[in-house]
Amino acid sequence: MSTQAHAAEHHKESFVSKYIFSHDHKMIAKQFLITGMVMATIGMAMSLLFRLQLAWPGESFSVLNFFLGDKWAPDGVLDPNMYLALGTIHGTIMVFFLLTAGLSGTFANLLIPLQIGARDMASGFMNMLSYWGFFISSVIMVISLFVESGPASAGWTVYPPLSALPQAMPGSGLGMTLWLVSMVFFIASQLIGGLNYIVTVINLRTKGMKMTRLPLTIWAILVTAILGLLSFPVLFSAALLLLFDRSFGTAFYLSDIYIAGEALTQTGGSPILYQHLFWFLGHPEVYIILLPALGLTSEVISTNARKPIFGYRAMVGSILAIGFLSFIVWGHHMFVTGMDPFIGAVFTFTTLLIAIPSAVKAFNYITTLWKGNIRFTPAMMFSIGMVSTFISGGLTGIILADSALDINLHDTYFVVAHFHIVMGLSAVLAMFAGVYHWFPKMYGRMMNMKLGYAHFWLTFISGYGVFFPMHFFGLAGVPRRYYTNSEFPMFDVFIDLNILVTVFAIIGGFAQLLFFFNFFYSMVRGPKASQNPWKSNTLEWTTPVEHIHGNWPGKLPEVHRWAYDYSKPGKEDDFVPQTVPLEEGEKDGEH
Amino acid sequence: MAAEASKPIDSKVLWGGGRSPFSVSYGKLMMWFFLISDALTFGGFLGALGFARHKFEAVWPVTEQIFYHFPFVPHDIHLPLLYVALMTFILIVSSVTMVLAVEAGHRMDKKGVTKWLALTVVGGFIFLGSQAWEWSTFIHGSDHGVYKLNSGFTTELVTKDGDKTTADLGSGIVAEIQADESLLIKNGEFIGSTVTGEDAEAIKSTAEFVHGASLTRNEYGHQLYADFFFFITGFHGTHVLSGVILNLVILINVIKGVYHKRGHYEMVEKSGLYWHFVDLVWVFVFTFFYLV
16 A cells, blocks of 8 residues: 555655645545635635626615626616526525535545545545546636626526527527536546545555544545435436537437427437436535535534434434435426326425435434533534524425425425525535534644634524525515516515515625635644644544645554443543543443 | 465454455556446446337337347348357457466466466457457448438338337338339338339338438437447447557556566456456446347
């Protein structure tokens, strides 16, 4: 094993091999995090721009003109095509670039080798490729914002025929092509990264690190990587077929279309086929985002409640169950495509089943907190916030899972509210929790607590402030993706509420500046971190604060117990690291 | 670690960390997971094919009526699917030679590895050449070409059992030009009446003439048939091509003695996994595209 061979020697590295083309998992994790943060800033800014249009339709804002120029915001009024483009790229960036690559890429890379006791990933070179694939795909996506005909505008799901016919709308041209090219790099990066994560977890665990002793973060990341490995190739299939429809005149997704007064010669295909292929990825993708978030939350909650995680085996079981079920529910995105009601009932049933493992997780978090000796660190606040959004967003999922109810709510703001809370907010809160918790491990310094609390409350309250009112819009039938609803008098009652949503969005957006300041300031000026600042059990806190290549000087640690021996009766400290051997007669795990 | 990869591990420490639980190196494990992922890509395409076929069950072309050519055999001799069966056989044989190469590698028999791997490469090239021939035959089309009729054309149809019925089968009806310039109305498995004289001229003047197949036209019937044919066999062919290149690179390394010095031939085994996968996928493509 080459990684073990050069573990002990801490050889000199050039700037390029240390900071740019690094093979070291800790550096790659930071690269993923910072790239994700840059992309998230773009995605967030876009949402603020289109929220202005939604709150004050057709009004002039110099800020729109400043960012979008005379072409897309003449006199400061947002162009409808640009509105669609902003929504599309906001969704793409947030779903793929922040919450898939940014979240998994950061914490899988940081935590897998550190928590399982490995020198590095199985293949450092492939890990580097994975990051640079992601980087290239990010660059292409950003470039697509600047092409003359505008970025892709068919929604983040890029349904044909809007995405398949370059002449369909401005954003269907070069912008759409770049979107697809970017996604090809993205999928390749995910595949290479995912292979590495899975193989590392399976093959490189240190002595004593049984699967039943793995921290839940690693379990969640492992299942996430498997989901990605199984679902992204199908998106790849869908995108390739789409590319052929766009460029080579095939008709996989096209049929009976009249465009600009002429019948399209490409005929015989079905746009529904695309939806099937897309959502076969699309639904597991939701859990690719959510599972790492749940994993991080488990770790943070248990550590800061100073209690073993409640029902470790049930937690692992529910991660596996969610992973499995996520592959047989994609039809619930397609209830209104003319699907056979019987098939609809089947998908309703399988979708409702997901509520069971999800509820197991939610209750286990609550019971872990119950009578705990809770330390309200910023990471803990974000984790508890995540449990809250996971529950409140999950409950609306049960409503949407029902095909009869979904026919009314489909493509309304109710759906927007549901997935933003359960997937967007939850994952973002958990990602913040992860950053606050593992910042000392990443940079060897502590983040500022007070700024952290302010950041939490502003983010949490404005998060609910933005998305909770959307439930009411949706129930009243306000459709999503519309440039304006001012032509529909029955929606006039929501004008004030819409303004409130936008105000909360602006507050929430600017609150992130606190985080950015805290992050970069603490990186250089924060107080130095101690070896184990949160008094945690897992292996990453046994590594030296100063990063070294190979993680541990000398031998790899040996694991003797599970990761959750907090407040164990009969122990002096309220935590027992995994490296401490079991005493005679002491039982391991939850017994 | 790779050198001891083939040694079994005591089942007590299996999964206990410290050693690889499947007794395999990380590279081999990665190849397995990559293949699972790639299988899902092909699964997506074959699922899409099934979706399209189900939708157009009535007018889907019959493969035996299209692929009956054989190299150096006159066109009027019908040998349905015989050539593709031969291709399949050659590909499967190349899997056998790959197995023998891997086995020779376990014995550190450099000569044996070279021989069997070279044969595998040859098998891959024969398959690729055959596929090129198959494509060119399909693109070239039949001897005469067909007229594609628009929906609304009613014709007398004769089923396989000899039953006669008059029906409009929607789009997908074609009029095939016979050697004597008369037109034979066909629709998938149904063979309709022969049209001559004025009726034939009327069809010729209104219907679209199509000869051969490509991504945008298909004289044999539904357009999606040709689209999927080129796409799926092309995607598989790309896999075969990269497999052949991979095997060639490894063959060169074998000849140079790289793996002999390394003490194991695991690279041959890894590329062997890929090669078997490509063959297995072809079995599915063959089944779902040609046979079913």
